[in-house]
Amino acid sequence: MLPCHANRVFVLKIYKVTTALKAYLLLLGCSILTSQVAFSQGFLETESEFDNQEQHLSVSLVSDSKTVVPGQSFWLAVRLEMKDGWHVYWENPGGAGAKPEIEWNLPEGFTAGAVQWPVPDRHVLQGLTNYVYEGVVHLMVEILPPAEIQNSPVELKAIVEWTVCSDEKCTFGDGEVSIVLPVGQDAEVEESVASAFKETRSRWPISSSRLTAKALHDGKSLLLDFKLEQEQPSVKAIKTSSKLSLKTLLLAFLGGAVLNLMPCVFPVIGLKIMGFVTQAGEDRRNIILHGLVYTLGVLVSFWILATILILLRQGGEELGWGFQLQDPRFVFGLATLLLVFALNLSGLFEFGTSFMGAGSKLTAKSGLGGSFFSGTFATVMSTPCAAPFLAPALGAALVLPMVSSLLVFTSMALGLALPYLALSFFPKLLETLPKPGSWMETFKQFMAFPLYGTIMFLLWTLAGQVGEWKLLTILLMMVIVALSCWIYGxxxxxxxxxxxxxxxxxxxxxxxxxxxxxxNPIRVDWKDAYFYSKLPLVDPSGSQTIIHSQNGGTILQLPLSEYFSEELEDANGRLEGVLHLVEKRTTAPKVRDFTLDIPLKAVSSDRLDKFLKNAKNSLGSNLKDTQNGLPWQSWSAETVQRYLDDGNPVFVDFTARWCATCQVNKRVALSSGRMVARFAELGVIPLKADWTKKGPVIARALSEHGRAAVPFNVIYLPDGGEPIVLPEVLTEGIVLNALAKAEQRMAKLTQPQSP
Structure with a gap:
């Protein structure tokens, strides 16, 4: 049986009338209900019981100032302290209830500002959501006394009317509260009250120029499109007064030199040194020229990378050495290039021995071009590696002024070019190298294996940047690349x-x-995003759906209240309220509350649908071929039950990597932006039961459904009814139909129960 909270006919618009009328209507409503059926969960207390209110709520008037200074504003607050299990309401009570009303009775010349409402809590009872305060709340008001006060002390009074409720019953009350303060020339702080006021202010929503928003509605749906610009460090914040030291330059040089021994770079340098063997009989000036051009290639490449890195960091980007490897396209291109190069070294085909600038069959110009390319290639290959001495030098380079930073990178580049440069200027060192012979072919083929290892590392990097299907596509592409090289050779x-x-x-x-x-757009930037509307334009009991658009902003789809059209007239074309955001972090999530007062623009349904479709399409395009299409979590029976207890539908995909049908289902039916948006809209939690490795737990779960193989997809619902079982082969339409059935059953859970 429903408590009085559910009697929305009597209480939804109570805030617009006097508290006496509120009490009358609610009492009348409960009287009608109680005349028909006995309440199983509680009742509304009658006037005869108002004398027992003290056990539910105490009201007082407090100030953070011990004295009143003429012409100097100070703060008063109506302090409401509720008994455990009882609550009062925000300025928009939500689904039912009534806000506290304050009528001031101040000395002549005193003025009171508007009540500052802390952000409320959401209290859900049988599907009805109310905005409430529990425990203790201070409704603070700024008081401005006149420049001259004749009498001292002064008494400030207020008549307070309230509705206080528990989950079983509601009661109403009113009373006069007062406080007497002396008049003085210096303000004295009441520390205990000031501390409470400070805590209350921390719960006030703030206004921020970094938050931009717009609101659209078609009379059927309302979209709140907002974007919160993150605080960016300024250019001055990145620059530092640190001075460039000789030690930093030496560490950078040594670090660059040691990079030559790293597996990323060694094959390139080894082949360049092998090139000296073929050039041993050539003119010394030509050899030196090759060394200088190689060094120039290293320097130019370092300067370009360093300049880009410095400029991006000064623009606020959090980047470090090897930042380009954060782009899967770059990693993909580098892995492909290295595969072609490694296959060439393995003898699958020949570009000509000048591929790395080591040959002598091409002209001098081509040979110099090969040396420059080798220097560039060595730089690119060095970025995934970190050598001893390099970390402190890089750390200093990224905080020094731009010119000093470039000097550090130049020193690093010279260290990287050192072996080739030394052999160029000291040809006697070439005498220590063996003479040309068959060993060179063996050495060249051996150099392919460090490259294959580097390719594996790059593919492992890609596995963390792209989805399973895209990774499989890349691996198949590698086979086709090898085939094309074989055809060429x-x-x-x-x-x-x-x-x-x-x-x-x-x-x-x-x-x-x-x-x-x-x-990642489906990785919700906000663990919670909720809009508290000051007027009942939004149904507080409906689902507020988060959709992330392509430009980094967020769209919040809001359900309209039953009385939206009527309340729209009072809104004067504005949407006013509080936007409550909770950052999604693993620890210590940060709560942000912002005041919103923005135009509420009426648009056609077609335009609103197009706006929403474009947002979802941009979401889908971003999600294309990524592992984060749906925010999959690992399955366990306990996880399923936990989400069901929280009122969420749960979609479980029993799958395995070796199951081809499972992979096709995921690609065809469970990866589109439309599907992601639909899951988010309904609050469906996707869980993956991975049976790639043999295990009894998943086998037992399958057997409970009479299954012994994958794929198996099922939707569990919190209504305790039979789960929705999907067929083995899925299409997007099949999944959407199953979600529609789940939506219908979820809707029944929120419908009021008949008495």
């Missing part, structure tokens, strides 16, 4: 071989190219 008709191999290489790379990096 082994087909007898060389011209046709070139055309076919280039076509395969370009087609495969285009097919497998990852999407641009993005901030």
């Amino acid at each position: 082994h087909w007898p008709r060389k011209r046709l071989a070139k055309v076919v191999s280039v076509f395969l290489l370009v087609s495969a790379a285009t097919w497998a190219l990852p999407d641009a990096p993005y901030s």
